[in-house]
Amino acid sequence: MRKLLFPLLCLCFFSACKDDTEYSFISDYGVYITYADGNVTIKNSVNDGGVSISCEGQHVTVNASAKDVTYFLSGVSTNGSFTIASSKHGQNVVLNGLALTNQNGASINIQTKKKTNIVLPEGTTNKLIDGGAANADSSKAALFSEGQLIFTGTGGSLYVEGNRKHGICSDDYIDIKSGNIQVKGNVSDGIHVHDYFAISGEKTKLTIETLSDAIDCDRGYIDIYGGTLDLTAGDKGIATSSDSIKLDRDIRIYAGTINIASLSTIDKDLTGYGIRSTGDLHIEGSNITINTKKKAISAGKSDDNDVFQPQKMYIDGGTIVCAGTVRPLENLGYQNAIYYGSSNNLSKGSNIYFKNSDGQTLASFITLNKAKRFFYSSPSLALGSTYSVYNSATKLISITTSTALSYIDDSGTAD
Amino acid sequence: MKATRFLAFVAAACLFTPTALRAQRDDWGASYNLQLSKEITKKLNISFQEEWRTRNDFQTTDRWESTIGADYKLDEILKVGADYSLINYNSPNAKFAQWEVRHRWSAYLTAGAEIGRLKISLREKYQQTIRMGVPSVSNDSVYNTETCKWDSNQKERSNPKKVLRSRLELSYNIRKCKFEPFASIEFTNTLNNPDENGISRIRYTIGTDYKLNKRSSINVFYRFNDERELGNTSTREIDSHYLGVGFSHKF
Secondary structure: OHHHHHHHHHHHHHHHOOOOOOOOOOOOOEEEEEEEOOEEEEEEOOOOOOEEEEEEOEEEEEEEOOOOEEEEEEEEEOOEEEEEEEEOOOEEEEEEEEEEEOOOEOOEEEOOOOOEEEEEOOOOEEEEEOEOOOOOOOOOEEEEEOOOEEEEEOOOEEEEEEOOOEEEEEOOEEEEOOOEEEEEEOOOOOEEEOOEEEEOOOOOEEEEEEOOOOEEEOOOEEEEOOOEEEEEEOOEEEEOOOOOOOOOOOEEEOOOEEEEEEOOOOOOOOOOEEEEEOOOEEEEEEEEEEEEEEEEEEEEEEOOOOOEEEOOEEEEEEEEEEEEEEEOOOOOOOOOEEEEEEEEEEOOOOEEEEEEOOOOEEEEEEOOOOEEEEEEEOOOOOOOOEEEEEEOOEEEEEEEOOOOEEEEEOOOOEO | OHHHHHHHHHHHHHHHHHHHHHOOOOEEEEEEEEEEEEEOOOOEEEEEEEEEEEEOOOOEEEEEEEEEEEEEEOOOOEEEEEEEEEEEEEOOOOOOOOEEEEEEEEEEEEEEEEEOOEEEEEEEEEEEEEEOOOOOEEEEEEEEOOOOEEEEEEEEOOOOEEEEEEEEEEEEOOOOOOEEEEEEEEEEEEOOOOOOOOEEEEEEEEEEEEEOOOOEEEEEEEEEEEEOOOOOHHHOOOOEEEEEEEEEEEO
16 A cells, blocks of 8 residues: 555645746737738747748738637738638638739638638728639639638728629628628629628628629528628629529528619629529518619529429518519518509619608609519508509509508509 | 458548548547556556657647556456646647646546456546646737727636546457457546536547557557537637557556
8 A cells, every 4th residue: 555655645746736927918919911012021929830821922821720810911912812721720810901912813812611700990991802813723702711701890991802703702601790891793793602691780881793693692591680781783682592502591681771783784684683582581670772673582493494483571670662573472571562563664764752642752762774663661551551653753553552562563453 | 351351440430430520620630659557466556658649630749748657456346546647738829838848647436347358447537737837817818809909818717627537438358359449438527617617528539459468569549539618619629530559568
């Protein structure tokens, strides 16, 4: 038993050990990268080899194993980029007044599946422009991430221009919580996500002008909790998965202001959706104006025989004004809507008014394209009441609401 | 031939099973260890173990760990023991020292039984680790992405860290075969985590011993550390896979 004494003494000794050393405050744990014409200045405060940085011209590549690293990017480069080639943990990328154009690839290319916060501090203006061949690198956008992208901060602005494929793209999800973000898609989608898209924040502003879809979610849902969205799209404004992928993915809108218009330079037969959900569509709030060439709202998808299979549409709140087709012709929500189908197209620039039986204007808008379908829903619409649609001073039709979605055409046929 | 087949099976299991599930976000490392032991009496045994471990996809040394220990058989089933380890840990977030010295001691009780050629053992181990040079209150600054400012992030850190490790191990003595395969699952329960106590890690191990002679053997194993989130997400380690090889000798 005496031989047990030594380990027991060891136990007593080390259990009594206590470290009382005082330590100074660690001021930051950041990597500062400043682009200036011809060179890049790098200050790496992660001093233990937790972040390795290489630089070729003004193309900066980092590999990180350290936790909680924050990258501060600033300055101007007409041929530079920032790439996170690998990281073991998530990271913050603060855009501190950055104008980064890459002649051959993405401006910011995050090749890790870890979460990235793109931080936009108040008062900063940032610009990201990509270029070159579509397959110049392993990215699909001017701002690309294989992982989750969260836009946050205190309301700085960001302009993104996609010249190879998308403007902003994540192979995971995108959550915009703050910022004034402007996206120009010169080739494909403005924002393209794989799993999920969300936007929130009273002051958040998202402006997209793109040749294809403004916001396109491949395989997941879209949730709009707030913000102001001005979307001009060659194809669809807000869209979930395409028909070829047999998935039903919902779009849910809770608050915010959404304006969707068709891009004027596009004139294809199959383009011009406002909101297109392959799953159910839930609108519980927000102010929505849709002014598209063909379909304003669509919840459903075509089957293998190209026959439209409707999903469910719930309008439970918000004010919605549309020029364009709305389908399905059934609202399962409790807020009333009126929908008028004209026999003839009204010309671009028509002044459309929705009025109540007292002649009071409830909503109005100017058509941006030829249109013959007009939709209006708001909390002020009551069942059993009569409302009229006007083109300037000319009354087009009167509709007496009988269901949650009351449709009528010029022949007086109600659906 | 049979031995080769078995090794191929173990290697395939190591490579494909958890990798397919978690390949994208996990780390890989290796463990090399040497264990020497001496039977003092029929009931008392002492041991010394040296381990070199790597991480960061085998590229970085994770630690050097030297362990001395003793165990005592209470009867045919129960065994008690205690270990002390001196760990030189290569900290990935070296805010205090790149090579962090850790003192670890543990006390354990093992219950073992044999059913035919199958051995079952259950070990309950209390472990305390002291990180030298690391204060028990952290005072790191954290970048607040909502305010765009550095925040002081004062919070308690468990140092010494106290855990209870519960391991169930099965091994099988194959008749007329030098291989003795084993598999184990071990749960690490935190006892003084300032955020929340609970299971912080589940460790799965599969491998085999190979008897070189009566006194010596080598072992190879695959280990997967499934790290669990407790309270603060930033404290969660990333999951890791280890391939290990060891040599043990009894004097």
